[in-house]
Amino acid sequence: MALRIYNTLTRNKRDLEPLAPPRVGMYVCGVTVYDYCHIGHARAYVAFDIVARYLRYRGLDLTYVRNFTDIDDKIINRARERGQEPAVVAQQFIDEFYRDMEALNVAPADIEPRVTEHIPDIIALVERLIAKEHGYVVDAAPVPDGSAPAGRDVYFSVRSFEPYGRLSGRDIEEMQSGARVDVDERKRDPLDFALWKAAKPGEPWWDSPWGRGRPGWHIECSVMSMKYLGHTLDIHGGGKDLVFPHHENEIAQSEAATGQPFARLWMHNGFVNVNDEKMSKSLGNFFTIRDVTARFDPEAVRYFLLTTHYRSPLNFTDGQVEEAENRVAYIYETLARVESFLAQTAPAGDGEEFEKVFARGDEPYRPRHEFEQALDDDFNTPRALGLLSELLRLANLLLDGKEQEQIGRKLKPPLRARLLAEWQNLFAPMQTVLGLGARPPAEFLDQLRLRRCCRREIDPAWVEQRLAERAAAKHAKDYTLADQIRAELAAAGVEVRDAREKTIWRVC
RNA sequence: GGCGCCGUACCCAAGUGGUAAGGGAGUGGUCUGCAAAACCAUUAUGCACCGGUUCGAGUCCGGUCGGCGCCUCCA
Known part of the structure; x- marks a missing residue:
């Protein structure tokens, strides 16, 4: 049974075929660390957390790389506003990122490279692109205060890379007419993008063959992904908003440099919306993870994010998260009941297996198999949650001793205990793959009660x-x-x- | 203007051409002193609309209407 994943590049689902199975290399674009993360970020990293967990569950040897962009215009601006060094701002929000991800039960990636720690690698790739005539050096734009620029800029020539636009399905000529691209006569083509930017006064800089400067936005991901995963990645992921221009540019840079395909599979998660409009910093309609987890249990946020397939838009409302919180409470209450029942009743009985007892007509009931089918199909978590719900219902049915209503006969408590023990084994993979219901139930329920007491005073x-x-x-x-x-x-x-x-x- | 996505019950949401998952809310029931929780039953001859292909379409094709996204920083 193959794992099928939607590939943005081909616009259909493809079997995952790693270059060197069972090894899989996955790179996901990380955050630019200048502010707290919002629910949109949470969605992306929860989505790829599920991907990582499931690939491992399937026995694949995954190397997951997720970067931090720790030097960028926005970080510099934020640092200026606060009178701090950019590195201080970056470090603070890296720490905040970890706090949020830990709350959401998003496991760290295997490798979490930072741009500022890869400057020599970046310079090397830019030099290589210049040598191959995909990159060109121009004089930096004049500095406002009239002083001499500290270095020169390097741009990537979009027209030197023939397949440019393939990922996002657009054509260079058509984009020209869009007229929303800036006109900069130093560039050979309006769509050319910076590989290296000369430092402006007061900005952080590194020495380079082009003077003092810093990397452009896209080059970092090409450099860091290929450094840790090789020229060709099995999976490259990120939010839908990165398809153009970020990922398009990554492909251009990487393939122009290596002559090899950059990524075999491109995965993009959909947006989180508010009132059916994209949640984003620029629209100002965002909720930070911190805001929301102050009000609802973080696991409820995680559950909420999994109720919609990762590629579809997801509308954020308090009511939805509240509903998710109730579902998570139901999970833990059921788990607590199962634990307590098994503590009191010794399992006994043979030959009466879960899949026979709860057979669906002539078909044996195989929740684990169905669970795997759901996730094999492009990580269909809503379907997986549906199966989870059924399984939880069956546990409660047994706990209530009402199985007669379902299977037409009454079971003795020791046999019910045996089935519940089997149930725990069926449920376990769902806990580990979805990252739900993995805390000690009593602890969760106490915390939730306290939280809700606070909420309602x-x-x-x-x-x-x-x-x-x-x-x-x-x-x-x-x-x-x-x-x-x-x-x-x-x-x-x-x-x-x-x-x-x-x-x-x-x-x- | 270019490219693309979406429209499934009161709400959220799956759905691989072959009888419409799951959850919430509602209604009836079991249990209970009564409740709550849990469980059981029930709730779309119907999948925006109109055509077409097919033995058969929510699922494929064409069109219409409506919503959204990308084309500029963005998960």
Whole structure:
């Protein structure tokens, strides 16, 4: 069974065919570190986290590279605003990035290179492009204060690379008429882009054959991806907004330099929208990961991001994240119930396997197989979550002892325990691949309750106090008072559940 | 203007030409002192609209309407 992935370059799904199986090299464009990440960033890195986890689950030997762009105009501007060194700004937001990703349970990449640590490699590639006449050197634009420029600029000649535009499906001639490209007579073609930029006064710089300067935006990814993964990557990924010009330019630079295909498979995730419009810094309609995880459990954000296929647009609303948070709570409540049942009942019984007991007509029930089919099909996480939901429902069915309603017969508790133990094994890969439900259930549920108490300004001590009073009333068979207290708690957002031994509560 | 994507129930969302996953909300039920949770049942002869191909189309083709994206920094 092959893993099929949508390839932006060919506009269809292709089998993943690594150059040197089982090894797979994947490069994903990382963040420019000048600000907190927003939900759009979260989507991209959660999407590729699933890719990484699933490739490993499938037994592939993945090397995952994700860079940090730690030198760039925006970082320099931010540093200037704050009166800090650009390197300080960059380091701060690298740290913030890690905090966000950790909260979202996004595993680090294997290699996380930074642009500023690869300047000699970048210079070498620019020199190579100049030698092959794909790059050309021009005088830097005049400096506003009239002083002499510190170096010269190097541009890539788009017309020297015949296939330019293939990834994004556009034609150089047609783009000219777009008229939205700047006119700079130093460039041979308006679409030519900078490989190396002369330093302006007050900007960070590195010595180079073209004087003091710094890398252009696109060259870093060509350099760092090929350095760690070789000339041809198995997978190159990023957000849809990088298709043009960033990835187009990466292809041009890399293939012009090496003469080899740069990436076999291009994956691009869709946007996160707000009111059906793209969430972006420039539109100012973004929510940072920090904002959202302050209000909702980070795992709810992760779940929410997986409810839509990674290539489709995803509309962000509080209601959706709240719903996701309820689903995650359902996962952990089920896991907690399974744990507690198994702690009390010893499994026993043979020959009654999950796939037979819950057979669908003549077909055995094989959730793991279906799960793999879903992810094999271009990482279809919504389908995978659907299967997850079914599986959770079956666990609760067994826990309630209501399996008769589904399979037409009643099972003895030891056999139910055995099936639930098997259930845990079926569920485990879903936990590890999706990165959901992997925390200790009690810990999660306590945290969620605290978080929701904060959200609704409920004092847990007050709840406990009122519940004690209600227990006394119930004991005295004063149901009127007991129900009155329960109604009062419910009005505050506290849901009371009378379980067998004790009363538990949660916040909605 | 060029290129491209999308339009599935009240809401979110899968859907590989062959009887429309899953979740939320709603309704009925089981359980419960009553509830809540959980579970069971139920909710699209229908997939924006109009044509076409086919034994058969949400799925393929053409057109119409509506929404969005890229073409400039952007995950």
